[in-house]
Amino acid sequence: MTTGHTLKQLLQNRQYIYTPGIATPLNAMIVEKLGYEYIYVGGYDVSLTLLGLPDVGLITEPEMVTNAGHIARAVNLPVIVDADTGYGNAINVIRTVQNFEKAGVAGIHIEDQVSPKRCGHAAGKTIVSLDEAVGKMRAALDARKSPDFLIMGRTDAVAAQGGGLDEAVRRGCEFAKSGCDMVWAEFPNTDMELARDFAKGVHEICPNVPLYFNFSSNLNWQETSVTFDDVAALGYKAMHTSLAALRASMVATWDYAQDLKNHGSAAEINFQTHLKTHPMGAFHEFAGFAKIREMEKKYLPVEELEKYEDTSGL
Amino acid sequence: MSGNSAGSKLRKLIADQAFIPSMGIWDAYSARVSEASGIKCVHLGGYQLGAHYVITEPLISLTELANSTRYITSAVDIPLIVDAGAGFGEPLHCRHTVHEIERAGAAGLHIEDQIYPKRVHYHLGIEHVVSREDFLDRIKAAVDARNDPDFLIIARTDAMHTVSYQEGVDRANMCLEAGADMIMCAPDRQEEADNAPKDIKGHVAYINSEGNKLRRPLYSTDEFEKTGYKLATYPTALLCPVTQVIKQVVGNLLKNGVSGHDPEEMIPQRKEVEDLIGLEELYKLESSTVEK
Numbered sequence: 001m002t003t004g005h006t007l008k009q010l011l012q013n014r015q016y017i018y019t020p021g022i023a024t025p026l027n028a029m030i031v032e033k034l035g036y037e038y039i040y041v042g043g044y045d046v047s048l049t050l051l052g053l054p055d056v057g058l059i060t061e062p063e064m065v066t067n068a069g070h071i072a073r074a075v076n077l078p079v080i081v082d083a084d085t086g087y088g089n090a091i092n093v094i095r096t097v098q099n100f101e102k103a104g105v106a107g108i109h110i111e112d113q114v115s116p117k118r119c120g121h122a123a124g125k126t127i128v129s130l131d132e133a134v135g136k137m138r139a140a141l142d143a144r145k146s147p148d149f150l151i152m153g154r155t156d157a158v159a160a161q162g163g164g165l166d167e168a169v170r171r172g173c174e175f176a177k178s179g180c181d182m183v184w185a186e187f188p189n190t191d192m193e194l195a196r197d198f199a200k201g202v203h204e205i206c207p208n209v210p211l212y213f214n215f216s217s218n219l220n221w222q223e224t225s226v227t228f229d230d231v232a233a234l235g236y237k238a239m240h241t242s243l244a245a246l247r248a249s250m251v252a253t254w255d256y257a258q259d260l261k262n263h264g265s266a267a268e269i270n271f272q273t274h275l276k277t278h279p280m281g282a283f284h285e286f287a288g289f290a291k292i293r294e295m296e297k298k299y300l301p302v303e304e305l306e307k308y309e310d311t312s313g314l
Numbered sequence: 315m316s317g318n319s320a321g322s323k324l325r326k327l328i329a330d331q332a333f334i335p336s337m338g339i340w341d342a343y344s345a346r347v348s349e350a351s352g353i354k355c356v357h358l359g360g361y362q363l364g365a366h367y368v369i370t371e372p373l374i375s376l377t378e379l380a381n382s383t384r385y386i387t388s389a390v391d392i393p394l395i396v397d398a399g400a401g402f403g404e405p406l407h408c409r410h411t412v413h414e415i416e417r418a419g420a421a422g423l424h425i426e427d428q429i430y431p432k433r434v435h436y437h438l439g440i441e442h443v444v445s446r447e448d449f450l451d452r453i454k455a456a457v458d459a460r461n462d463p464d465f466l467i468i469a470r471t472d473a474m475h476t477v478s479y480q481e482g483v484d485r486a487n488m489c490l491e492a493g494a495d496m497i498m499c500a501p502d503r504q505e506e507a508d509n510a511p512k513d514i515k516g517h518v519a520y521i522n523s524e525g526n527k528l529r530r531p532l533y534s535t536d537e538f539e540k541t542g543y544k545l546a547t548y549p550t551a552l553l554c555p556v557t558q559v560i561k562q563v564v565g566n567l568l569k570n571g572v573s574g575h576d577p578e579e580m581i582p583q584r585k586e587v588e589d590l591i592g593l594e595e596l597y598k599l600e601s602s603t604v605e606k
Contacts, residue, residue: 058406061377062375063377087375088372089431091373115403115431116402116430
């Protein structure tokens, strides 16, 4: 059974699913360990984490695909990956879909921004025509080998030049009619009326298409009382908090490095104490060294294993 | 010319030679064999690289282009010019492209005024160009982005074909004023091709596209020099014949049961391949260490 199939079953069987947005295989392993049911890999996250570059369409398809393949290998969960605009026009989209599917992820989302794109919450977004956007979705759907590989159509029309909510609804419906497995609209603020009207508008015409929601970290949720349940009640089946692992690891790395700068070895000692009681403290075990030892016993000649005698280490 | 960089080597060639033929290659081996045969400059064209990966040029990403560049520049000492297509987007993507290709060891690159993403039907001679302003912004960003001032920025215009000869000449001269080191162009007619080096006020490179459906003019190296061109690329000169050789040998094998090569002739030919990839030096290292 493919992970795409698992994902589609989850969407059918759960009221809704959510996950923190991540960038790397290690992030994904931690999310899996905590019992989440799917992985979401964001373009902003990968661009900044792996390349140190902002999310303005500089990261390439092979860079995203290589990383996505590592993530798919590292976990047993369905992985959804941000494929931006599909890295060009409809023809580029075909190769993008083929490569992501080969990399073993469960699905990707493709958006209707003009390529090269900007972050979904950046100013100055422009979108391609409805015809061109639908053409890209059709190209993506035709290019997949397995019907279980999830193709999600994302529209950035709500906040883009020449867009608006009505245009977003129109695009959401057209994406669904063209066969997209899921539809997502980027919203510029926490106004739940937008999210409600979008869901309502799309579901009036295409009642069965599952909707995706970005509980974006760029929006000020602390000024609202919106919960995941509230979002799900509007008709959204899956959602992630964006840039989750990115922000958490930036803060954790900063705090550690700042502490080390201020207190030298004492900071490392304090950190070790903290790790002793932290679930991630046994990170060598988490990394899988013990499993490798087991496999060595199973597959390597006995004399090879003698290397462990009288040595110390992990 | 500030040093020993790939860009400096290319600038030295430009200063020393009236005309530079830059052979169109697609991988480290085709570059190495060209170098060993005496060529002084190689060109990684999108046409060849698109064929090499069998995905066509418009689908090549910057990652693949930079990887191929790294392999080639590791394999040869002569300068490599890289076809960076439309620069992979807007000025900020052109900037990133220059960073990546320069770091990969190229001597220079060319960025053109076609739209991004490029379309496959440019192979049919149907191209679309961006506005003068957008093109100039790309070239300025590329010029500003280079780390080594000797890294060559070549502005390629396709406007002679899509708009008019004069539009191409105007764009060329604007790019030179904006800091481009050389212009690459593809005039359609003999008269235009003969005039371009005079009408363009700087170094001009020509795409000597043998096999071109539009029958664009072709020149010999002597003719290039006389006409005033500084450099020419040869996108199909190796790729087409290599294709024919593969077809012939595979055909022989399937039809006659043997490749058709003379076994005696193959011995020196195989030795030549091994010398070209530098096996002798590696044998020496092994004999003095692990195979002592």
